[in-house]
Amino acid sequence: xxxxxxxxxxxxxxxxxxxxxxxxxxxxxxxxxxxxxxxxxxxxxxxxxxxxxxxxxxxxxxxxxxxxxxxxxxxxxxxxxxxxxxxxxxxxxxxxxxxxxxxxxxxxxxxxxxxxxxxxxxxxxxxxxxxxxxxxxxxxxxxxxxxxxxxxxxxxxxxxxxxxxxxxxxxxxxxxxxxxxxxxxxxxxxxxxxxxxxxxxxxxxxxxxxxxxxxxxxxxxxxxxxxxxxxxxxxxxxxxxxxxxxxxxxxxxxxxxxxxxxxxxxxxxxxxxxxxxxxxxxxxxxxxxxxxxxxxxxxxxxxxxxxxxxxxxxxxxxxxxxxxx
Numbered sequence: 001x002x003x004x005x006x007x008x009x010x011x012x013x014x015x016x017x018x019x020x021x022x023x024x025x026x027x028x029x030x031x032x033x034x035x036x037x038x039x040x041x042x043x044x045x046x047x048x049x050x051x052x053x054x055x056x057x058x059x060x061x062x063x064x065x066x067x068x069x070x071x072x073x074x075x076x077x078x079x080x081x082x083x084x085x086x087x088x089x090x091x092x093x094x095x096x097x098x099x100x101x102x103x104x105x106x107x108x109x110x111x112x113x114x115x116x117x118x119x120x121x122x123x124x125x126x127x128x129x130x131x132x133x134x135x136x137x138x139x140x141x142x143x144x145x146x147x148x149x150x151x152x153x154x155x156x157x158x159x160x161x162x163x164x165x166x167x168x169x170x171x172x173x174x175x176x177x178x179x180x181x182x183x184x185x186x187x188x189x190x191x192x193x194x195x196x197x198x199x200x201x202x203x204x205x206x207x208x209x210x211x212x213x214x215x216x217x218x219x220x221x222x223x224x225x226x227x228x229x230x231x232x233x234x235x236x237x238x239x240x241x242x243x244x245x246x247x248x249x250x251x252x253x254x255x256x257x258x259x260x261x262x263x264x265x266x267x268x269x270x271x272x273x274x275x276x277x278x279x280x281x282x283x284x285x286x287x288x289x290x291x292x293x294x295x296x297x298x299x300x301x302x303x304x305x306x307x308x309x310x311x312x313x314x315x316x317x318x319x320x321x322x323x324x325x
Contacts, residue, residue, distance in 0.1 A: 028304040030074045035316040038209050039063050039104050040083035051205035052275055053282045055314055064111035073320035077116035080104045084126045090134055091123030095151035102159040109160035119161035121153055122168045130212045132168040142170050149173055150180030157186040167194040169221040174241035193243035195235040198225045202250045202276030231257045232264050239265055250274040255306040262307030271308035278314040
């Protein structure tokens with residue numbers, strides 16, 4: 001006669017901290033994380049980003065010291081964004097061999113040669129209109145932008161960037177960059193494609209961080225957040241064009257997409273916990289609504305659990321600085 005009590009008791013493996021740790025299925029550590037940073041030219045002091053508590057624009061003269069500080073804390077990879085004071089309608093400073101993109105990559109690699117430097121490859125922080133490419137009327141010219149994005153990638157590679165990370169969301173950008181890098185004798189430089197990038201409302205604080213002058217939106221070139229099948233297609237197109245790694249951006253609201261792409265591709269997969277995701281946790285914690293230490297780790301762990309191999313997060317230095325994960 002069967003007992004009225006359950007034979008299967010999952011709680012048996014939860015009754016102590018040691019047991020819970022032993023049977024934990026997913027873990028992440030600092031080696032899984034990439035720290036995004038913002039570097040501003042023509043300034044000497046750090047500038048607080050009010051919508052991203054704890055994050056600052058780094059003045060270019062202080063960049064080397066900051067990269068050294070990250071390395072001492074255990075950070076092994078950074079994604080670099082430039083805050084330009086030399087904007088025009090095409091973002092031409094990005095393919096200037098002495099421009100901000102090149103200088104940032106060079107400074108980072110000179111400061112810590114072992115640091116993996118990923119150069120965000122786009123134009124929104126370098127154009128006076130704030131769009132991610134060449135504007136014709138009110139529309140971004142995809143193919144004209146491809147020519148320029150190839151030039152920017154080569155300049156970043158020549159300056160020492162290990163990985164080119166195109167975020168402009170232009171059709172064919174991975175192939176254009178691969179062709180440009182190979183033609184310039186940089187076949188060893190990898191491409192981390194922002195392969196599934198949604199036109200999300202979660203980028204708001206980034207606009208302040210990057211000094212964006214955008215009027216309008218990017219819905220004609222970034223993805224509709226409601227499209228699941230298209231998200232897979234976008235990443236598989238970038239894989240076919242020669243991407244070495246894929247990425248989903250944002251991360252937390254798109255865990256299903258991370259899982260879908262993880263199952264569809266064998267390439268390494270990154271996911272970007274974007275500025276709005278970071279800010280919501282910071283402000284909710286400041287209001288006493290949540291425990292920041294716990295929730296920051298829970299959300300990044302969920303991204304790893306969904307299938308991401310590496311996670312771009314502004315919490316990386318928080319994790320490193322407060323005793324680890």
